[in-house]
Amino acid sequence: MARRVHHRRGLAGPAVLARPRLGQSPRPDRPATDRLRTSRQLPPRCRHGHRLGDLRHPLDRGHVPRVRPAQGKKKPRPRRSFTPEFKAEIVELCRRGDRSVGQVAKDFDLTETAVRDWLRQAEVDAGKRDGLTSSEREELAQLRRENRRLREDVEILKRATAFFAKETR
Structure with a gap:
C-alpha cells in the first residue's frame, strides 16, 4: 500500500506516492526482503526526493549546476576597416541593380547593414539625401x-593650480 508524502508546504496530492521504506518491496506484488536497497533498485535521492544528478533542484547541496551551451549566440565579428575605393566599388555594384544588397554583401562576406550604410553615405555625399557628408564627418571627429x-589639459591645470595653492600656505 502506498502512502502519501508530507512536505513542508502541506500534503502532496494523491498522485505523488512515497518511495517504499527500507525493507519494503518497491512493488506490492513481490515479497519484501530484509536486505538494503541497492542502487539498481532505486537511485540515491536528495532531501527533496529528486535523484542526485537530476538537476531539478540546482540549489540543493550535492547537485552539480548545469552548464548550458550558448544557444544561438554568435561571436561578434572583429571590426574591419575598408578603403574608400572598396566601398565605392561595392556601392557601384549595388547601384547597377543586377544583384540585391543582400546578395552583394553575401558575395563579399560583408554585413548587409554595412553595405546599406555605405549606400546611404554615398547618397549624402552626392547631395541626393540630407545629412553630414564624409568630409564633414571627418572634420567633426577631429574637432x-x-x-x-583641451578639456583634459584644463583639468590637469586645475589640479596643478590647486596643488601649488595648497603648498604655498
Whole structure:
C-alpha cells in the first residue's frame, strides 16, 4: 500500500506516492526482503526526493549546476576597416541593380547593414539625401578629439593650480 508524502508546504496530492521504506518491496506484488536497497533498485535521492544528478533542484547541496551551451549566440565579428575605393566599388555594384544588397554583401562576406550604410553615405555625399557628408564627418571627429584633449589639459591645470595653492600656505 502506498502512502502519501508530507512536505513542508502541506500534503502532496494523491498522485505523488512515497518511495517504499527500507525493507519494503518497491512493488506490492513481490515479497519484501530484509536486505538494503541497492542502487539498481532505486537511485540515491536528495532531501527533496529528486535523484542526485537530476538537476531539478540546482540549489540543493550535492547537485552539480548545469552548464548550458550558448544557444544561438554568435561571436561578434572583429571590426574591419575598408578603403574608400572598396566601398565605392561595392556601392557601384549595388547601384547597377543586377544583384540585391543582400546578395552583394553575401558575395563579399560583408554585413548587409554595412553595405546599406555605405549606400546611404554615398547618397549624402552626392547631395541626393540630407545629412553630414564624409568630409564633414571627418572634420567633426577631429574637432571632438581636439575638444577632448583641451578639456583634459584644463583639468590637469586645475589640479596643478590647486596643488601649488595648497603648498604655498
